Amino acid sequence: xxxxxxxxxxxxxxxxxxxxxxxxxxxxxxxxxxxxxxxxxxxxxxxxxxxxxxxxxxxxxxxxxxxxxxxxxxxxxxxxxxxxxxxxxxxxxxxxxxxxxxxxxxxxxxxxxxxxxxxxxxxxxxxxxxxxxxxxxxxxxxxxxxxxxxxxxxxxxxxxxxxxxxxxxxxxxxxxxxxxxxxxxxxxxxxxxxxxxxxxxxxxxxxxxxxxxxxxxxxxxxxxxxxxxxxxxxxxxxxxxxxxxxxxxxxxxxxxxxxxxxxxxxxxxxxxxxxxxxxxxxxxxxxxxxxxxxxxxxxxxxxxxxxxxxxxxxxxxxxxxxxxxxxxxxxxxxxxxxxxxxxxxxxxxxxxxxxxxxxxx
Numbered sequence: 001x002x003x004x005x006x007x008x009x010x011x012x013x014x015x016x017x018x019x020x021x022x023x024x025x026x027x028x029x030x031x032x033x034x035x036x037x038x039x040x041x042x043x044x045x046x047x048x049x050x051x052x053x054x055x056x057x058x059x060x061x062x063x064x065x066x067x068x069x070x071x072x073x074x075x076x077x078x079x080x081x082x083x084x085x086x087x088x089x090x091x092x093x094x095x096x097x098x099x100x101x102x103x104x105x106x107x108x109x110x111x112x113x114x115x116x117x118x119x120x121x122x123x124x125x126x127x128x129x130x131x132x133x134x135x136x137x138x139x140x141x142x143x144x145x146x147x148x149x150x151x152x153x154x155x156x157x158x159x160x161x162x163x164x165x166x167x168x169x170x171x172x173x174x175x176x177x178x179x180x181x182x183x184x185x186x187x188x189x190x191x192x193x194x195x196x197x198x199x200x201x202x203x204x205x206x207x208x209x210x211x212x213x214x215x216x217x218x219x220x221x222x223x224x225x226x227x228x229x230x231x232x233x234x235x236x237x238x239x240x241x242x243x244x245x246x247x248x249x250x251x252x253x254x255x256x257x258x259x260x261x262x263x264x265x266x267x268x269x270x271x272x273x274x275x276x277x278x279x280x281x282x283x284x285x286x287x288x289x290x291x292x293x294x295x296x297x298x299x300x301x302x303x304x305x306x307x308x309x310x311x312x313x314x315x316x317x318x319x320x321x322x323x324x325x326x327x328x329x330x331x332x333x334x335x336x337x338x339x340x341x342x343x344x345x346x347x348x349x350x351x352x353x354x355x356x357x358x359x360x361x
Contacts, residue, residue, distance in 0.1 A: 022353055022360070023327040024290075027196065027308060027346035032230040033279060036269045040262070048261045052077055057264025063271035064222060064234055069211030074242035076235045076250060077263040081195045082111045083255035084221055084233045089158065090118040090253065091243040092189055092219070097157025099191075100137065102127035104166045106193060118253075121154045129303060130165030134178035141186050159183050162193035163220075164200040168305030173208045176216040189218035196307065198227040198280030198347075204288065205306035210277075214238030224263075228270055228279050228347045232263040279347035283308040286345040286354055293358045294343075302331065302340035310343045325360050 023029055031037070048054035061075040078084045085107050089099050098121035101108050107115050108122040115122050125136055137159065144150055159179065164170045171179075183190040192213075194200075197220070201210055213220060218241065222234040243249070250256045257263055270276040287308045294312050295301070302311035311331060314322075316339050319330060331340040345354075 021325060021327055022357055024343040024345065024349075024353075024357070025327045025329060027199075027226040027283065027344050030346060030348040032266070033228040033269070033275065033347065035272075035275065036229060036266050039265055039269050043261075043265060046261075050258045050260055051256060052260030052264060054261040054264055056261050056268050060234070060264045060266075060268035060271060063268060064236065067210060067271050067276075068214055068236065068238075070214045070236065070238050072238075072240040073214065074237040074240050074246070076242070076246060077257075077260060077267065078221075078233050078235060078250060078255040079257055079263070080225060080231060080255070081106075081193070081223065081233055082114050083253060084235060085111060085160070085193060086114040086118050087250055087253040087255050088191060088219060088221070088235060089115055089120060089160065091246055091249045092191070093120050093157040094155075095119065096155055098123045098154040099158050099160050100125060100132075100140070100156050101160040102130065102132045102165075104130055105160060106162055106166060106195070107160055109166070120157075122160075123154065123156055127165075129169045130167035131169060131171060131175065132159070132161055132179065134175065134182050137179065138182045138185075141182070156186075156188065158189045158191055160191045160193065162195065164196050164203070164305075164307045164309070167303050167311065168307040168309030169303070170200045170203055170206055170307060171208075173212065173216070176208065180216050180218075183218070190216075192217045192220035194221045195223035195233070196226050196309075197221070197223050198276055199283055199308045202277055202281040202284050203306045204284065222267070222276075224266060224270065226346070227276060227283075229266040230262075232266055234267050283345045283347050283349060286349045286351060289351065290343060290345060290354050290357070293354065293361070297358075297361050302334070308345045310345075311340055312343070313338050314341050315339075322360070326357060 103124045104127045224232040299312045329342040
């Protein structure tokens with residue numbers, strides 16, 4: 001009987017092994033960094049105040065302020081990216097205002113109308129490799145206020161960008177500065193969606209120091225969901241400029257956790273000994289290896305991304321065949337029977353997975 005049970009286990013484990021596929025689908029398919037899991041287990045039976053009024057949340061806020069050189073920053077922890085975007089935007093706009101984003105912006109494409117649900121329209125501009133042009137932003141605002149009927153329209157009240165963008169591209173320091181200057185001229189806050197902030201800041205192409213970010217925008221957030229945490233985002237108002245009663249707004253939008261210490265402890269761990277930046281750099285390095293392999297295999301790039309999202313052009317038939325062995329995303333058709341595909345590495349992607357992908361290719 002014992003032998004039969006052992007054999008049965010071998011069969012089960014072998015079956016599980018054959019089911020598991022290489023996955024480059026996204027950067028939030030894994031759970032959380034082991035240090036976070038260990039600390040959650042170690043502190044599990046501690047009793048702490050709720051709603052983020054605990055020692056771990058306070059410690060995490062101080063570490064985030066230190067990491068970004070913002071001693072006066074207001075820091076808040078929210079449960080996820082969509083809740084964060086809709087909450088921040090709703091808190092900073094008047095009833096009659098909308099938010100400007102590029103047409104590929106996350107808030108206008110992949111958030112199920114969450115911003116519109118709060119009563120604010122997403123006003124779109126053309127994108128350039130996923131990025132917004134400061135010149136085009138200013139042209140749009142000039143034309144808007146030059147129109148004598150603009151009082152009949154949705155008033156542009158803030159600007160939303162993401163770093164990195166939906167295409168894995170990043171803004172240079174000069175690009176961010178130019179956008180921020182336009183926003184200041186029109187008394188509009190600039191909001192940076194940082195769901196993948198670590199991957200942007202640790203990119204080989206980035207020239208923005210973390211200590212400079214707070215002077216290049218009016219609010220940003222540090223993504224945890226996609227960079228090592230089980231879930232959660234940390235909103236940062238760099239100069240103590242949080243809107244009045246922002247805590248209440250978080251709760252109103254369903255983005256507040258009663259067991260807030262779970263969020264605080266995760267960010268406290270991520271910002272201890274530079275872990276957040278270390279694991280983000282790992283994902284970028286692995287993505288660079290993946291990029292080299294695709295180029296060596298003769299594939300062309302759909303877009304040049306210096307972060308953990310990589311885009312290539314592939315025959316549709318080949319992509320369909322590859323889907324049988326590897327998880328990735330079909331991005332968009334590009335004509336001639338070809339398709340753009342997206343491969344994403346994460347903080348947890350091991351090098352051997354990329355080498356295994358090379359063998360499959």
